[in-house]
Amino acid sequence: MPERIHAPKGVAEYVPPESTRFLHTRRTLIEPLVNAGYRCIELPVFEDTSLYVRGVGEGTDIVGKEMYTFEDRGGRSISLRPEGTAGVVRSMIEHGLARGGLPVKLWYAGPFFRAERPQRGRYRQFNQVGMEAIGYDDPALDAEVIALTDAGLRALGLTGFRLLVNSLGDVAERPAYRDQLTEFIKGLDLDQETLRRAELNPLRLLDDKRREVKALLADAPVLRDFISAEARAHHDQVCEYLTVLGVAFEEDPKLVRGLDYYTRTTFEFVHEGLGSQSAIGGGGRFDGLVADLGGDDMSGVGCAIGIERAMLACRAEALADPPAGRVDVFLVPVGGEAKRSLVRLLAALRRAGVRADLAYGDRSMKGGMRAADRSGAELAVIVGERELADGSAMVKHMSTGVQATAPVGDVGGFVRAVQGELARSKESVASSARTGESATADGNEMDQEAR
Numbered sequence: 001m002p003e004r005i006h007a008p009k010g011v012a013e014y015v016p017p018e019s020t021r022f023l024h025t026r027r028t029l030i031e032p033l034v035n036a037g038y039r040c041i042e043l044p045v046f047e048d049t050s051l052y053v054r055g056v057g058e059g060t061d062i063v064g065k066e067m068y069t070f071e072d073r074g075g076r077s078i079s080l081r082p083e084g085t086a087g088v089v090r091s092m093i094e095h096g097l098a099r100g101g102l103p104v105k106l107w108y109a110g111p112f113f114r115a116e117r118p119q120r121g122r123y124r125q126f127n128q129v130g131m132e133a134i135g136y137d138d139p140a141l142d143a144e145v146i147a148l149t150d151a152g153l154r155a156l157g158l159t160g161f162r163l164l165v166n167s168l169g170d171v172a173e174r175p176a177y178r179d180q181l182t183e184f185i186k187g188l189d190l191d192q193e194t195l196r197r198a199e200l201n202p203l204r205l206l207d208d209k210r211r212e213v214k215a216l217l218a219d220a221p222v223l224r225d226f227i228s229a230e231a232r233a234h235h236d237q238v239c240e241y242l243t244v245l246g247v248a249f250e251e252d253p254k255l256v257r258g259l260d261y262y263t264r265t266t267f268e269f270v271h272e273g274l275g276s277q278s279a280i281g282g283g284g285r286f287d288g289l290v291a292d293l294g295g296d297d298m299s300g301v302g303c304a305i306g307i308e309r310a311m312l313a314c315r316a317e318a319l320a321d322p323p324a325g326r327v328d329v330f331l332v333p334v335g336g337e338a339k340r341s342l343v344r345l346l347a348a349l350r351r352a353g354v355r356a357d358l359a360y361g362d363r364s365m366k367g368g369m370r371a372a373d374r375s376g377a378e379l380a381v382i383v384g385e386r387e388l389a390d391g392s393a394m395v396k397h398m399s400t401g402v403q404a405t406a407p408v409g410d411v412g413g414f415v416r417a418v419q420g421e422l423a424r425s426k427e428s429v430a431s432s433a434r435t436g437e438s439a440t441a442d443g444n445e446m447d448q449e450a451r
């Protein structure tokens with residue numbers, strides 16, 4: 001037997017029923033963005049490597065150690081996208097989106113790639129829902145992006161997360177801070193590799209998750225003491241807006257993020273139930289990035305949420321699964337002629353927007369009914385020789401066993417009869433829910449996307 005091929009190590013992939021949960025999570029996180037006027041941007045998953053070297057920063061772990069970079073057949077250096085912001089800004093400049101009015105508000109969802117050591121919550125291919133608001137340095141926009149992320153996480157039912165916010169000030173203020181921090185780090189007992197990283201960018205050491213490094217840095221100088229009055233005022237206003245919006249936050253003066261483009265506001269949503277990979281989303285302001293990538297001098301702010309981490313958080317909080325994607329009607333033909341008739345009626349049901357499927361594979365009545373049962377459909381429609389002779393199909397309510405009929409010779413009449421039976425079953429589920437009996441309505445609330 002040929003050897004089986006497995007998925008590459010550390011990739012997030014979704015098969016049913018987990019794929020339903022994935023779609024539900026993605027859709028729930030996107031909804032607040034659409035409602036807030038953000039428009040969809042769909043970008044390539046690979047770009048010119050220089051976009052990330054310039055956009056995210058050569059000294060970052062993401063670009064220095066974690067990118068999937070390769071030469072394409074034309075000898076160009078290409079990288080799988082490790083994050084979305086640089087690509088969004090590149091595309092916005094390329095398509096002149098700013099001409100359509102500011103701010104340019106965009107959302108995206110898709111896979112991203114980082115060659116990290118896989119562990120729970122950390123994958124080599126993972127998915128993000130992200131948003132960018134470009135064009136103004138209005139602190140109310142920082143608060144909007146944060147509040148929309150908060151709203152998406154809450155819409156999933158999550159409550160056990162915290163929001164940490166910080167200000168990194170402006171680029172002009174960094175050198176003085178960098179010098180002081182470098183001086184401080186020189187006095188620490190650190191290994192060669194860590195010192196080498198600190199030399200590239202000492203701020204990154206503040207982001208080190210190792211307990212012993214954290215302890216050594218407890219008394220390190222904080223950037224907050226170096227930032228300008230303007231940056232401080234901006235930060236205060238962001239905090240004020242968050243309070244107005246009712247978004248709870250904690251100040252974290254040591255919060256730095258793993259990407260170099262951030263200025264002023266940075267923030268992270270962390271969840272206690274996730275272990276070491278606790279960030280479910282994060283972002284900040286990137287006031288120099290548009291100009292650095294060849295566009296006008298324009299500020300921007302954004303955030304990205306990790307779908308896998310959001311799903312793990314839902315599991316950690318034991319939130320109920322979304323309803324499974326199921327059909328409402330399952331057709332069971334018995335015999336060739338019945339099958340021809342039901343294939344046609346199946347297409348008519350689907351055209352009318354009814355979620356329907358058929359027992360393929362020329363099964364016996366028993367086999368067909370077993371498939372109907374497994375499908376989770378509320379109605380089974382059975383047609384055999386007898387029904388064909390009578391001109392009416394048998395419609396069976398799977399949860400109650402109640403039976404009805406629908407005409408097989410009249411397509412319109414058949415569809416109306418099936419819809420009528422479905423409405424009846426929904427009504428009986430609703431009324432038993434009102435009287436407190438248990439109901440089996442799963443599937444009927446399923447979102448369109450999950451189908």
Ligand code: HAM
Pocket residue numbers: 082083084085114116121122123124125126127128130131132257258259279280281282283284285286301302303304305306307308309
């Ligand atoms: P980031 O913090 O690198 O920011 O990633 C955002 C989120 O993606 C993280 O909080 C985490 O939930 C998820 N994530 C990152 N790496 C992995 C991984 N290896 N496996 C699973 N999940 C992961 C950015 O990407 C910025 N582009 C966000 C942003 C948008 N800043 C401004 N605008």
